[in-house]
Amino acid sequence: MILTGPDIVAERERGRLVLEPFHPAQVQPNSYDLTLGPTLVYYTGEVLDTRAENPFVEVEIPEDGFVLEPHRIYLGASVEVIGSNFYVPRISSRSGAARLGLFSHCTAELIDIGSIGQTTFQFHTVEPLRVYAGDRLGQVAFVRVQGDVVLYDGKYQGSRGPQPSKIHHDAPATAA
Template sequence: MILTGPAIAAAVAAGDITIDPFEPCRISPNAYDWRLGKTLLVCDGHLDAAAPTSFTETAIPEVGLVLEPGLLYLGITHEKTGSERFAQMLNGDRTIGSLGIWVHVSAPLGHQGHAIRWTLEIRAAKPVRIHAGMTFGKLIFLTAHGCPDSYQQQRAKYAASDGIDISRLHEEIQGDRP
């Protein structure tokens, strides 16, 4: 089940959900409106699942930054979110989609026990200017059924994340090679 806005606010107040920084005005009927952070990794070279991704790190200037089609941008959420009790789903929203921005299409699930600033996969259909701190999507919280199993305790691949992460699939592929 998805938490309503008032249930999200109550869970934040009770310490069951972490949203930092938290602004009550960003709560909508069934979600929290998250914002884009200040940094992007621009992945403009050849991508190979068996090799680390090359990138250029850039801060989004005060005047904004124009995203160009054909490039992969990895961004980060302004907010750090997490919960030991609830799973999370992070997505873009209609407003961002209407600008031709695809955000966080392939990895929307945030596991219980994983408090993070989310790494975002961002693509643009046309050149479009973005700004740090702008609302970029919706975060929902889901009740989990069954025995809780904390992501942090599993020593999962991205458990220690504290910034923008490139794909680590190359580690798995290289580990499987003779």
């Protein structure tokens, strides 16, 4: 089950979920709007590799915006620090951004229970799209869990700013 907007507010006040900074105007009927931070990351290699650290560039979003191009993945971060030890945050695009062809979280929509940090958006657009720091492009819903809880303690814990992939840390060790 997903928390309603009033439940999100109440659970935040009780300390059962983190949304900082918090702005009541960003509370929706069953989610909370997330704003884009000041930087974006994109990869510079011709071929991305799951077993290697991929080269990337971090850019500051200018005041007049930054144009996202199709056929490229961009990583941005929410201004807000989010998370919970009691609920699973679920990230998605806001419908207005999606109607412009922007995918804010291409696939990895679930944030592990116990993960606290700025979320990394995985932006992909179907047409060139100008975005600005402070745009409300994503939203987070909080899902109730059932069963034994094991809190996240992984490589993205405490994230600040856009986080490039660290999947290469999961690769099996090779014999030398």
